[in-house]
Amino acid sequence: MDLLSTAYSADAFRRQAHALVDQLADYLQSTQDQSTQTVIPYQSPDDSYQYWQADFEAGTGDLNAFFEDVIKRSTHLHHPRYMGHQVSPPLPVAALAGLLSGLLNNGMAVYEMGLVSNPLERIVSELLAQRIGFDPQTSSGLLTSGGTLATLTALLAARAVQAPDLWQDGTQEKLAVMVSEEAHYCVDRAARIMGLGADGIIKIPVNNRFQLRAELLEAYLEQARARGFRVFAVVASVCSTSTGAYDSLPAIADFCEQHRLWLHADGAHGGAVVFSDTYRHLVSGIERADSVVVDWHKMLMVPALATSVIFRRNDDAFKTFHQQAQYLWADQQSTDWFNSGKRTFECTKLMMSVKIYAVLKTYGEQILAENIERLHALAAYFADAVTKAPDFTLALRPESNIVCFRYQPQNGEVDGNELNSRIRQRLLEEGRFYIVQTTLNGNLYLRISIMNPLTTTGDLDALLDEIRGVI
Numbered sequence: 001m002d003l004l005s006t007a008y009s010a011d012a013f014r015r016q017a018h019a020l021v022d023q024l025a026d027y028l029q030s031t032q033d034q035s036t037q038t039v040i041p042y043q044s045p046d047d048s049y050q051y052w053q054a055d056f057e058a059g060t061g062d063l064n065a066f067f068e069d070v071i072k073r074s075t076h077l078h079h080p081r082y083m084g085h086q087v088s089p090p091l092p093v094a095a096l097a098g099l100l101s102g103l104l105n106n107g108m109a110v111y112e113m114g115l116v117s118n119p120l121e122r123i124v125s126e127l128l129a130q131r132i133g134f135d136p137q138t139s140s141g142l143l144t145s146g147g148t149l150a151t152l153t154a155l156l157a158a159r160a161v162q163a164p165d166l167w168q169d170g171t172q173e174k175l176a177v178m179v180s181e182e183a184h185y186c187v188d189r190a191a192r193i194m195g196l197g198a199d200g201i202i203k204i205p206v207n208n209r210f211q212l213r214a215e216l217l218e219a220y221l222e223q224a225r226a227r228g229f230r231v232f233a234v235v236a237s238v239c240s241t242s243t244g245a246y247d248s249l250p251a252i253a254d255f256c257e258q259h260r261l262w263l264h265a266d267g268a269h270g271g272a273v274v275f276s277d278t279y280r281h282l283v284s285g286i287e288r289a290d291s292v293v294v295d296w297h298k299m300l301m302v303p304a305l306a307t308s309v310i311f312r313r314n315d316d317a318f319k320t321f322h323q324q325a326q327y328l329w330a331d332q333q334s335t336d337w338f339n340s341g342k343r344t345f346e347c348t349k350l351m352m353s354v355k356i357y358a359v360l361k362t363y364g365e366q367i368l369a370e371n372i373e374r375l376h377a378l379a380a381y382f383a384d385a386v387t388k389a390p391d392f393t394l395a396l397r398p399e400s401n402i403v404c405f406r407y408q409p410q411n412g413e414v415d416g417n418e419l420n421s422r423i424r425q426r427l428l429e430e431g432r433f434y435i436v437q438t439t440l441n442g443n444l445y446l447r448i449s450i451m452n453p454l455t456t457t458g459d460l461d462a463l464l465d466e467i468r469g470v471i
């Protein structure tokens with residue numbers, strides 16, 4: 001057989017795929033029982049590059065040996081001592097759906113290229129819209145590649161609704177959005193991409209719990225108007241990335257309604273709590289937002305990237321990109337739900353809905369609630385443990401699964417920033433835990449986000465001991 005026929009052969013695929021599944025099952029086992037002690041096999045970027053460059057120069061080789069190498073040299077999100085950035089350890093069924101959709105590769109943008117994934121996208125969007133509290137008859141949603149692109153998509157819709165001529169005529173007036181100074185940097189980036197410039201991003205100060213101070217919105221709006229800006233949207237962080245603080249949606253929604261501004265709820269991380277009866281109160285008022293973003297690849301156990309943008313009014317979703325593409329859509333103007341490309345930035349896009357649907361089909365919505373509740377309970381436990389430990393301090397009582405804290409032994413004069421920076425670097429090099437850091441009010445804090453429901457309270461106690469031991 002020639003090379004291409006061999007490469008596409010069903011027999012070769014069967015053999016390689018079975019071997020890969022065995023490798024991944026062994027991997028899951030060894031992380032979960034912690035027979036693999038390394039969470040992050042850290043290497044400097046240059047060393048890692050050199051390793052792979054040598055591998056590449058060695059020419060073609062065995063696929064499963066390559067996969068083994070990738071597994072071994074990656075950060076292990078399924079390890080219970082992974083507590084770093086907010087990315088899920090995906091459920092195995094969602095990863096299998098990823099394999100499935102990777103091979104089928106239906107491109108989504110038009111119904112004919114997403115016969116299954118477009119209806120599934122509508123179903124998962126309707127479910128999320130309902131949990132948010134939107135009217136299922138008049139709301140709608142879509143999936144896109146990540147919270148960053150989702151935020152841009154939502155803000156473009158906001159602008160299209162508030163300044164409808166701009167898409168055709170280009171920028172005529174100075175537009176601005178208001179956002180907390182703790183918001184994710186993607187809001188800033190989206191605003192700059194939209195041409196608002198630095199002055200078009202109005203940062204509202206936060207209170208001592210890192211929440212947007214809604215009582216200042218009025219004064220900031222007046223100031224912006226006096227400087228010739230038209231504010232068209234307010235972004236609420238639910239929750240913020242750094243500390244996991246939830247902005248007050250009812251107060252911000254009141255303000256937006258009063259001034260007819262678009263309210264965008266950035267729930268990339270925390271919006272997931274709509275699936276939990278216990279934690280839904282954190283986002284009460286979210287049903288008053290005009291648009292909401294929720295990442296399925298954070299607290300909802302789906303592999304990256306898979307993000308929902310949900311609009312309170314279906315019509316708004318179709319205003320974002322009114323564009324001609326004769327070869328794609330026979331009817332440009334109709335608001336048909338099944339041609340996903342009409343509402344997304346992406347043309348060809350991943351079959352994300354299949355991964356989400358696989359989780360729901362296998363385990364039901366219940367598993368989402370259980371995961372959220374487990375992660376929050378673990379964070380609360382850890383916050384208690386830090387509070388009780390005389391040599392640690394807590395930055396603030398966590399509202400979510402994100403905890404910021406620092407090591408602060410009482411003995412002698414120490415520079416807390418230097419000490420905690422050194423601790424984080426040592427943890428990275430030792431690799432037995434993976435945690436990150438953040439800066440709050442100019443001080444460096446250690447930061448964990450508990451993403452793995454198989455993390456135990458024992459692992460959290462062990463983290464405090466590990467920190468004491470590495471310095």
Ligand SMILES: *Cc1c(COP(=O)(O)O)cnc(C)c1O
Binds near residue numbers: 146
């Ligand atoms: C993670 C996050 C984002 C960015 O989402 P990506 O999926 O990483 O692009 C935006 N906002 C908040 C609040 C986040 O936590």
